[in-house]
Amino acid sequence: MNTGAPESFGLADGEAEARRLDAADPGHRHLFHVPPADGGRHPEAAYLAGNSLGLQPRATRDELAADLAAWSRLGVEGHLEGERPWLPYHELLTAPAARLVGATPAEVVVMNSLTVNLHLLMVSFYRPAGARTRIVIEDSTFPSDSYAVRSQARFHGLDPDTTVVRLRPRAGEDTLRTEDVTAFLAAEGDTVALVLLGGVNYLTGELMDIPAITAAGRAAGAVVGWDLAHAAGNVPLALHDWDVDFAAWCSYKYLNSGPGALAGVFVHERHLGDADLPRFEGWWSTEAATRFEMTPVSRPPATVEAWQISNPPIFAMGPVRTSLELFDAVGMPALRERSLRLTGYLAGLFDEVTANRPLTVVTPREPERRGCQLSVRIGAGSAAELAKRLRHEHGVIADAREPDIIRFAPVPLYSTFHDCWRAAEALAATVAEVNR
Structure with a gap:
């Protein structure tokens, strides 16, 4: 290279x-x-x-216009008819998004916004117990992530000032050293429930050593998640092979899908279908084949789609699909x-x-x-x-x-x-x- x-x-x-x-x-x-x-x-x-x-x-304008035209022409029948029926529309994004982040299609779904997705994932993967309660972030993390993890700590009845560990660079330096992150996890990992770092730091532009830190966190017994807002579409990723537990990213930066665009989620396949993982559920959390049986109890699929809640906004999905086609082509x-x-x-x-x-x-x-x-x-x-x-x-x-x-x-x-x-x-x- x-x-x-x-x-x-x-x-x-x-x-x-x-x-x-x-x-x-x-x-x-x-x-x-x-x-x-x-x-x-x-x-x-x-x-x-x-x-x-x-x-x-x-290409975005014409593609979005085509989706609007389907609505005007088909009305409610657009859910099942037309060139891109709405009911399975989100599936058009799954395979290209999975290729972009180095995952299998079962591990990836496009939905919601980044911080909403982080909260939904932390419902499942931040489970403080005993001495293992702390959340590790970088001190210069994007403020939204800081707010999210602190609110998660409070939700669990913990003091965010002591629960959230903010890793800082060495004196006189601007970026974290991988060896300092892994050394912290080796020394104090038995108190860490969750590691949640930015794949590329929004402020400094530092690309973290995702596989090394993931391995160190998991070896310490912690769950390891990544905020890939500045990494997805910017650097090559191999989330499945790196054994990342979960990740989330937005689509309006390097993925060029428009302001406030829908975000993406990855959950490693070893967690899929695990009935012991707590999750929030809704209309789209149940398996598609039986969704319209209208039963009162969800039947979640053994894929990351079990973390979906609501039916996706079609006109917000079109720009993401258009952008992902560009990444596939190049x-x-x-x-x-x-x-x-x-x-x-x-x-x-x-x-x-x-x-x-x-x-x-x-x-x-x-x-x-x-x-x-x-x-x-x-x-x-x-x-x-x-x-x-x-x-x-x-x-x-x-x-x-x-x-x-x-x-x-x-x-x-x-x-x-x-x-x-x-x-x-x-x-x-x-x-x-x-x-x-």
Whole structure:
């Protein structure tokens, strides 16, 4: 696997070099709508915020219109008739979603939103007992995950301040070391009921060693789950082979399924059909073959669909299906290769930009320890204000996380080397050099 950047990079090489790289490595930008640029001389934005909201695939509008047309033409009969009947519609997403995360179709379902799914999964997999009560997260986890695990602790009558363990990097460092996570689990794992970490940390862009940490957590007797909001569609995953207990992810970032899009769930096959696992149930939790017998007692299938509750929103599923078709067509191996080239190129440019400015890249330098996000800490001022200047003065859309982080994500499906060059040039023009 190519793990490096193109051989030549630098701001002085200018647009010509970036354009040459794009001609040799064009990606799939033509399949997406790209917002217009504010400011500058470029018609399209350099969109590097796909880690917050992915761009709209051009195919989405027509596909969604076809689903709306079925409703207008068929009414209630659309549940069983038409090109894509609604009753089994969610099954169209199952196999491609399973391929995306490295799972079997029985282990994956698309439903709900990310935090709702995490709560439904914790109903089953966070079962504190005796001394084994603690939940391990990273200190810089996304706030929603922090809120979720703390509320789970309270729900079980526990003190969240002592139940939730927040793993912090070593002094003077920005990212967790795998050996520190596994050492904690080896030393204190008998008190841990659940490990719930982000596969790619939303703030720093660090790609965690999912198989090593999963193995350490399970060896300690804990359940291991992963929030893959910033990993699904960003890095290759093999959840089944890595022996992950459960995972959840959203579809509006790298999966380009629209704001608030439906999310995904994975439960390892060893848990499927386990009648001892508590679960919340509803209309869609029972087996499809007998659903319309309208019996009062659920008959859950021995698949992850047993965790479903309500019938899925069809018009929200269409964009996810359209996006997953793109990932199937291009393939995660090819996307990962291009991601390494793009992100390596941007990292080289940032080395030049940050050398004499109050800027620090906090994302790991090693390509295998990051996805396609590079997070830059600014030494003074507001990250949000800097992001506004990048957008309105240079047409570069990046993502701010206050107080001091700007996140740049060259998404391999649609970002270009020219986008990366524009981002580095804009950052250099916006942040003044320091006197040395």
